[in-house]
Amino acid sequence: MTSSNVRTIGFIGAGNMPQSILGGMVKGGYPTTAIMASNPSRPKLDMLEEKYGIYTSQDNHEIAGKADVIVLSVKPQLMRDVCADLAAHVPDLDEKLIITIAAGLRFERYYEYLGNNITLVRVMPNTPSLVGEGVSGLVADDKATQADRDFVTQVFNYVGLTLWLDNEDAIDVLGAVAGSGPAYFFEFMHGLQRAAEDLGFDAEQARAMVQQTAFGAARMAMESDLSLVDLRKQVTSKGGSTAKGIEVYQNAQLSDISKRAVGAAVTRNQEMAKLF
Ligand SMILES: NC(=O)C1=CN([C@@H]2O[C@H](COP(=O)(O)OP(=O)(O)OC[C@H]3O[C@@H](n4cnc5c(N)ncnc54)[C@H](OP(=O)(O)O)[C@@H]3O)[C@@H](O)[C@H]2O)C=CC1
Numbered sequence: 281m282t283s284s285n286v287r288t289i290g291f292i293g294a295g296n297m298p299q300s301i302l303g304g305m306v307k308g309g310y311p312t313t314a315i316m317a318s319n320p321s322r323p324k325l326d327m328l329e330e331k332y333g334i335y336t337s338q339d340n341h342e343i344a345g346k347a348d349v350i351v352l353s354v355k356p357q358l359m360r361d362v363c364a365d366l367a368a369h370v371p372d373l374d375e376k377l378i379i380t381i382a383a384g385l386r387f388e389r390y391y392e393y394l395g396n397n398i399t400l401v402r403v404m405p406n407t408p409s410l411v412g413e414g415v416s417g418l419v420a421d422d423k424a425t426q427a428d429r430d431f432v433t434q435v436f437n438y439v440g441l442t443l444w445l446d447n448e449d450a451i452d453v454l455g456a457v458a459g460s461g462p463a464y465f466f467e468f469m470h471g472l473q474r475a476a477e478d479l480g481f482d483a484e485q486a487r488a489m490v491q492q493t494a495f496g497a498a499r500m501a502m503e504s505d506l507s508l509v510d511l512r513k514q515v516t517s518k519g520g521s522t523a524k525g526i527e528v529y530q531n532a533q534l535s536d537i538s539k540r541a542v543g544a545a546v547t548r549n550q551e552m553a554k555l556f
């Protein structure tokens with residue numbers, strides 16, 4: 281990123297997701313002097329100051345006031361109060377670029393809370409951003425300029441893959457697949473780890489083989505032109521052991537379970553849009 285593309289970014293809320301994003305940004309070379317965060321309690325801020333050397337404050341007004349780009353990073357249910365408070369105390373919100381990473385809440389809600397003249401980009405990231413392997417879905421409102429869009433793209437490119445989407449419905453789906461996805465994979469990996477432990481492995485070795493297998497499979501999927509079905513077939517020798525394992529998953533309708541899980545998460549995003 282050239283210095284002309286650096287804008288001061290202030291994260292409002294310093295929980296798991298903004299920590300992953302700003303950690304990835306720092307690792308990617310974004311200047312730490314241009315990153316700030318606010319949070320009501322000190323411990324996370326102390327950790328961020330110590331680990332990344334960024335400026336922090338318990339005062340949202342201070343961080344939002346100093347930042348060119350505000351990243352709203354609080355839980356959806358807190359967004360109304362946090363935005364109302366910023367609208368009342370930060371005079372030049374309309375001059376700034378506002379990014380929100382909250383699930384569910386739609387543009388119209390932010391206009392209601394922050395005024396109709398704000399410039400807003402919704403981003404749906406995921407926690408692997410911390411290691412530069414995130415996925416972020418992005419959708420901008422009509423007021424966002426090409427320069428704003430380029431800036432957001434560059435920031436989130438630091439922490440992984442960026443996908444511009446046409447509308448907010450798509451961001452709900454991306455959130456349910458990629459935003460929530462790390463949790464689904466961790467749940468699945470934990471199940472495999474437990475299976476290995478039940479058959480005599482210690483936790484450390486069981487985890488090591490599961491995570492390396494997941495990593496290797498993901499990397500193969502990324503580097504191969506084959507479909508995921510064909511990659512799966514490559515492992516599944518006729519009459520062999522994998523076929524028996526896969527049969528168990530298919531009999532339990534794993535694909536259908538994934539469809540239901542994603543559907544449930546999309547529905548919750550839609551509910552949150554109405555609730556908060
Ligand atoms: N986690 C994920 O994988 C993803 C999360 N998101 C979105 O990111 C947002 C944040 O989620 P996540 O980081 O996981 O949540 P966390 O619960 O980890 O963090 C929320 C943070 O907000 C802080 N907070 C509470 N009240 C205020 C306030 N008034 N002003 C400023 N900060 C406040 C909390 O501080 P304290 O601890 O002191 O109470 C806490 O540090 C959510 O909207 C979520 O939808 C999007 C994609 C993925």
Ligand SMILES: O=C(O)[C@@H]1CCC=N1
Binds near residue numbers: 455
């Ligand atoms: O669970 C949530 O609501 C957020 C959005 C995607 C991941 N975590």
